[in-house]
Amino acid sequence: MLLPNWFLLQAPPNLNIDVKAWKKLAWNRVQLLEKLPNNPSQVVRDYFPSYDEALNQIYEDYRLGAYLLRLVAATNSRLESWLIEVEGDLFERLYYDRTETIEEKVIIFRQVFGEENVLKYEEFKLRMDEEKNEYLAELYQQYHTSRSRTKGDFLLCVHFSKVPWMVSKRKGYLRKGWVVSNEASFRGVLKKAFEKKLEEEISKSQDLLGIREDIDNIVQDLEQDLSKHVQIRSQYSGGELEGQDLLLHPEIFPPCMLQLYFEFEKTGRLVHVQRLQMGFFLKRLGMSVNEQLHFWYEKSVDNVGQTFSEFQRTSGYQIRHLYGLEGGKKDYNVPQCSTIATGYFCPFVHLAPAVLIEFLKENYYTTKKKLKILNSHLNSLISVSSSNPTQACSQYFRLVYNRSLYRKIVHPLQWTRFAIKIEGLSSPQEPENKPKEE
Ligand code: SF4
Incomplete structure (x- = not known):
C-alpha cells in the first residue's frame, strides 16, 4: 500500500522549475490554507479529490508549493509558526477525510512516528x-x-x-x-507529531538556501509579501486598521480587555494571566512583537530603572513567547470566553455587582439617551452575569450598539469584529464558526 498522495512531508524529488511559476504554486497553497478554517470539508472535496493517476500533476504542484513555503518559513520564525499551525490543521483534516482503510492509517502513523x-x-x-x-x-x-x-x-x-x-x-x-x-x-498526538516533523523538515530545507541566487531571491520576495499577508490575516481578518494606533479605539475592546487596559494604564500592573490575556488580544489586533515589547516596557511600573535591552532579556521572553518565537513556538490565540471565565479575567464573572455596574455605565456610553436605556436593563443584565457571562456580554453589546447579534458572543474577538464594522473602521469578515482555544 502506497502513501496517500496528499501526504506532502518529504521534499519534491526535483526542483527543475521556473521560479516565477514556483512562487505562484506557493501562493495557491496559501489560498488553500486560508480557506480551510471556514469550511474544511469543502476544501478537502474541492482540492483533494480521491486518488486518480490523472491527478498526479496537481499533487506534484501542491508538493512544490508547500516546499517553497517551508523555505520561506525557514527564514522567518513568525511565518514558521504560522505555517506549522495551518499545515497541521490541514493534515488533521485530510487524515480524517481522506484515509479510508486501516492500512492507509497505519502507513500515516508510521510516516509520522517512524x-x-x-x-x-x-x-x-x-x-x-x-x-x-x-x-x-x-x-x-x-x-x-x-x-x-x-x-x-x-x-x-x-x-x-x-x-x-x-x-x-x-x-x-x-x-x-x-x-x-x-x-x-492517538489522533491528537499524531497531529502534534506531524507538526514536529514539519518543523524538522523546515529546518532541513535551509540547506537549499545560499546555493542558487534565483531561489534565494524568490524566497526573499515571498518572505516580505507573506509577512505582510500573515500579519494582515491576524488582524480582524481584514486588516484595515493596520498602521492605525489601536489604542485610540478602545471602544472596539470587549469589556474584559477594556477593563484590563484601564487597570494597566492606571496602576502599571496586571497579574500574570491578565498580562497574557491582554498580550494575546493585542497581538491579534495586529500589534507587532516590537510594538508590544515597547507597550509593556513603557507602561509597566515594574520596569522602572531597567533599560530596554535588560527588559528584552527578562520580560521580553514572555512577550516573544506569545508570538510563538520562544519555547514551543506556538502562535497562541486569544482564549474563548469560557476559558477566560475560569482562568483569566471576565468582568461579568469577576467583578462585584456594584463595581460591574459602575464599569458598564462609565464606558462605551456617550449619550444620556443610551445611558437611560442601559439603566432600565441593568437588573436583568446583572442577574445573569455570573451564571451566563456570554449572554450578559451579548446583551450589553446590543445595548451599546443598538444592534441585534445573529450569534451570541463566545469569543472576545467577536465583540471587536462586530464593533469595528459598526464603528465603520473596517469591513471585517464574519467571526469564525469556532474560535480557537489558546
Ligand atoms: S463574555 Fe467574553 S468577551 Fe465578554 S467580557 Fe467576558 S470574556 Fe470578554
Whole structure:
C-alpha cells in the first residue's frame, strides 16, 4: 500500500522549475490554507479529490508549493509558526477525510512516528510474544464488541517514547514499552507529531538556501509579501486598521480587555494571566512583537530603572513567547470566553455587582439617551452575569450598539469584529464558526 498522495512531508524529488511559476504554486497553497478554517470539508472535496493517476500533476504542484513555503518559513520564525499551525490543521483534516482503510492509517502513523514505532495489534502480539496475554485478548474483545466504538476505529500500538503525553496520563494499556489503545485516541498526538516533523523538515530545507541566487531571491520576495499577508490575516481578518494606533479605539475592546487596559494604564500592573490575556488580544489586533515589547516596557511600573535591552532579556521572553518565537513556538490565540471565565479575567464573572455596574455605565456610553436605556436593563443584565457571562456580554453589546447579534458572543474577538464594522473602521469578515482555544 502506497502513501496517500496528499501526504506532502518529504521534499519534491526535483526542483527543475521556473521560479516565477514556483512562487505562484506557493501562493495557491496559501489560498488553500486560508480557506480551510471556514469550511474544511469543502476544501478537502474541492482540492483533494480521491486518488486518480490523472491527478498526479496537481499533487506534484501542491508538493512544490508547500516546499517553497517551508523555505520561506525557514527564514522567518513568525511565518514558521504560522505555517506549522495551518499545515497541521490541514493534515488533521485530510487524515480524517481522506484515509479510508486501516492500512492507509497505519502507513500515516508510521510516516509520522517512524516505521519501527507503530505496530498493529496482531503484529504486537506476535513480536512481543504476547499471544497468551489474557488482558490483551480481553481488551480486544471488549473493544470490538463495544457499542460506543466509532466506525473504522481499531486497536493500535505505539512505542511509548513517541507518545509521552499518553504515558503520563495513562491513556491506553502500557505494556513492554508500548501504548496499546484505539486509533482515535492517538489522533491528537499524531497531529502534534506531524507538526514536529514539519518543523524538522523546515529546518532541513535551509540547506537549499545560499546555493542558487534565483531561489534565494524568490524566497526573499515571498518572505516580505507573506509577512505582510500573515500579519494582515491576524488582524480582524481584514486588516484595515493596520498602521492605525489601536489604542485610540478602545471602544472596539470587549469589556474584559477594556477593563484590563484601564487597570494597566492606571496602576502599571496586571497579574500574570491578565498580562497574557491582554498580550494575546493585542497581538491579534495586529500589534507587532516590537510594538508590544515597547507597550509593556513603557507602561509597566515594574520596569522602572531597567533599560530596554535588560527588559528584552527578562520580560521580553514572555512577550516573544506569545508570538510563538520562544519555547514551543506556538502562535497562541486569544482564549474563548469560557476559558477566560475560569482562568483569566471576565468582568461579568469577576467583578462585584456594584463595581460591574459602575464599569458598564462609565464606558462605551456617550449619550444620556443610551445611558437611560442601559439603566432600565441593568437588573436583568446583572442577574445573569455570573451564571451566563456570554449572554450578559451579548446583551450589553446590543445595548451599546443598538444592534441585534445573529450569534451570541463566545469569543472576545467577536465583540471587536462586530464593533469595528459598526464603528465603520473596517469591513471585517464574519467571526469564525469556532474560535480557537489558546
Ligand atoms: S463574555 Fe467574553 S468577551 Fe465578554 S467580557 Fe467576558 S470574556 Fe470578554
